[in-house]
Amino acid sequence: MSVRPITPADHPALLALWRRTPGLQLRAEDDFEPFCIYLARNPGLSQLVELDGRIVASLLVGHDGRRGYLQHLAVDEPCRGRGFARALLGEALARLAQLGVDKSHVFVLRDAPQAQAFWEAQADWEGRSDIRVYSTRRGSE
Template identity: 70%
Template sequence: MRIRSIHPADHAQLLQLWRRTPGIRLRAEDELEPFCAYLQRNPELSLLLEDDAGHAVGSLLVGHDGRRGYLQHLLVDSPFRGQGWAKALLQEALRRLALLGIRKSHVFVLEDAPEALAFWQMQRGWAARDDIRVYSTTGD
């Protein structure tokens, strides 16, 4: 198993992984063109976990706005869970952000993703916020 930066050529494998993972909600921004634009705006930040055969078994999309990091699609395929890989992806992402001077990050976790909620509740240094609400455009 190894962690490396995500490249545009990884898109098809990642889509397959994301589609088979409960708790991941795909949207138009996950299609190839916006995915590649995201990687270009955030070079070498997004991470892929691959098995010894080179198959994508985990991911973490990582971006920033110059002040804060933003994390999306943190997941490890079910056969590889419970081995610390999600935490390793998270630590590597935070390390890479810190090299850019970004020390605070946000993650948005869907309420209907109990495994994801449980993961984040157990992470030291991360706390659920109840002082803000997030509003997003509907895309209509």
């Protein structure tokens, strides 16, 4: 098992992983071009796990200089429960800390009980009840 930074060449395999992972929602931002722009904006932060040459887990990691933002944490179903998500989180937070970013957020859908159970089980993470997220998208008004 190896953890390494995601590169543009990983896009097809990652798309396949995300598509077969219930609970992950693909957006226009997951197309190749925006994916590459995201990686270039956040060099070396997003990580994947390879097992026997196959990509089996991913985590997209970005930051705005103050806070880190994690997305697309996914572990292929047959490979769950082996610490891969924990390894990806550890790597991401260590790399963010090297950049001076000590606090990070992840947005979890209310109707994703399995994802919520995972985050509830992470001792260093606190579910927030004091915040509501408001979102907009250009062209939606």
